[in-house]
Amino acid sequence: MTAKIYVIHENDEWTEPLRQELEKLEHPFETWHLDQGKIDLSKEPPEGIFYNRMSASSHTREHRFAAEFTGAVLDWLEAHGRVVLNTSRALKLEVSKVAQYTSLESFGIETPKTLAAVGKEHLLEAAKAFVGAPFITKHNRAGKGLGVQLFENLDALSHYVNGPTFEEPIDGITLLQQYVKAPDSTITRCEFIGGRFFYAVQVDTSEGFELCPADACQIGDTFCPTTNDRRDKFTILKDFDDPIIYKYEAFLLANDIHFAGIEFIRDHEGALYTYDVNTNTNYNPDAERKANLFGMKEIAKVLTEQLEQHYLK
Structure with missing residues (x-):
């Protein structure tokens, strides 16, 4: 059987941009929608590279046990030595903010009380x-x-x-x-691909806490009728550089997280608090077009490089 790239997920809409990028690279791949299914523990998994994109919010899409089933599948894959990107440890942090905060703090990354x-x-x-x-x-x-x-x-x-x-x-x-209040009503989300910093995006939170950057989650740009000023909800920050990036990369490496978005907020005194780790990361298409940076394209490239390294030498 030909080795493939396998994308583990529970949301077809969020996975479609990655599917399109993988098709362009013309390497064999398959998507596993793990809302339901079965595995035979007496058999070996197929050969390939397995990318886990399971989401903590899967239960809100009537996929109540998708995360639990994904955990079982990842245990099976890892027991047989398959290459898993965003491992079972990453899944544990995806579905538990307590696990996120305790691990972040162990790397000297301050989280809110x-x-x-x-x-x-x-x-x-x-x-x-x-x-x-x-x-x-x-x-x-x-x-x-x-x-x-x-x-x-x-x-x-x-x-x-x-x-x-x-x-x-x-x-x-x-x-x-x-409660940490930012003076400009923004938070910053740092995106990591292959464990390395890719870009930071500033997110306008003035309309509330719905911060999903995917096109399917978009609620449009904010608009202030009193000033006629228009502000994009998502803006990629050019040349973003902060010491927190190195702590984030060490944290991701230690937790077997290869792809993630990590969010932080600064208060009025400039203190930085990290409050969320998203191992099922999405990207905002409008912001990416303006910056000419494309997350799913980079993820597809990393996945194909892994396939070539392990199976197509």
């Missing part, structure tokens, strides 16, 4: 750590800003938690986190 709680009583008790300061909630397993809400005080959280709109996380774990 965060408490994790299961159960409404414990959630309200944890919020007492933020007395006198606003805080946000978010889901431990999320993606696309799921569960992110801002609260000014404990009473506001109590009203939400005990009300009809409370959103239970899929894994039961709610995070309470220090």
Whole structure:
């Protein structure tokens, strides 16, 4: 059987740009949509390069057990020594912000003060750590800003938690986190391909916490009717350089993460807080065209280079 590139995912729309780039390079590839399926543990996996693009938000697309099934498939692949890019360790961090933060902190990467709680009583008790300061909630397993809400005080959280709109996380774990406000209402997302820094993109957050850069997630540019100023939601920063990049690369290497977007925010004093690691990274087509930088094209190139290195010598 001819060795191939295998793309593991659960979202056809997000995977289509990569499919197009792989077709241009004319190397054999196949996509595995792992919403459902089966594996025979008594047999060996096919030969090839396996790229894991499973998303933490898969459950929001009615793919409730896609991440769990992907974990089983990755265990099978790794047990047989297959080349996996974004390994089972990467998947663990994709579906758990607690795992992300504890690992980031071990590399000297500062994250916002965060408490994790299961159960409404414990959630309200944890919020007492933020007395006198606003805080946000978010889901431990999320993606696309799921569960992110801002609260000014404990009473506001109590009203939400005990009300009809409370959103239970899929894994039961709610995070309470220090609210960091950027003076210009932006965050920065650093993209890494093959474990190396590719580019940074500035994201306008003035419309909320839905920060998915994929074309399918686009909600358009922001527009201020009082000034007639137009600001792109996603803007690639030319010549971005910051010492945090080297810490991020060390963190990715240690966690077997080959492709990722890492997001940070700066407060009014310039302090930098890292708050999210996306191992299923997408790219904004408008921003990329303006900068003449193309993430999926680079990923396709890395995958074909890996295939050539391991199977087509």
